[in-house]
Amino acid sequence: MNLKDQPYYQDFHLESVKHISPKDAYYFLAEGQAVMIDVREKDEFEVEHVDMPNVLLHPMPQIMERLQYIPDDRLIVLFCAKGERSTKVARLLKMQGFNEVANLDGGMKQWLKENLPVDNIMPEACGDCNGGCC
Numbered sequence: 001m002n003l004k005d006q007p008y009y010q011d012f013h014l015e016s017v018k019h020i021s022p023k024d025a026y027y028f029l030a031e032g033q034a035v036m037i038d039v040r041e042k043d044e045f046e047v048e049h050v051d052m053p054n055v056l057l058h059p060m061p062q063i064m065e066r067l068q069y070i071p072d073d074r075l076i077v078l079f080c081a082k083g084e085r086s087t088k089v090a091r092l093l094k095m096q097g098f099n100e101v102a103n104l105d106g107g108m109k110q111w112l113k114e115n116l117p118v119d120n121i122m123p124e125a126c127g128d129c130n131g132g133c134c
Contacts, residue, residue, distance in 0.1 A: 009106030
């Protein structure tokens with residue numbers, strides 16, 4: 001498994017959190033070797049989300065009450081918009097006893113830059129804004 005001790009696409013990092021590139025995460029997800037957990041809020045998820053099997057929505061504020069729904073038999077990849085919230089949740093899950101945990105390096109922002117599949121209700125963005133095209 002290609003997990004890194006330091007992120008490449010994001011500045012935010014916490015000690016003991018591993019990071020995985022979007023392309024590697026996509027591969028493990030497509031092969032059924034990982035589950036991805038979106039820790040963004042429901043309204044963020046509804047605008048755009050990874051539309052693949054084994055992608056779950058567990059917003060950061062509710063993560064502790066949803067621990068029982070998180071499988072622990074494969075790699076858990078956490079993601080948010082840019083990787084900050086998901087890094088925090090990755091560390092929390094490690095503290096709760098989950099062993100194979102990684103943050104999606106760069107979050108949804110990097111996932112989109114690498115043209116990985118999403119279900120998106122927003123118009124094509126110019127890249128300088130969040131879909132409102134300036």
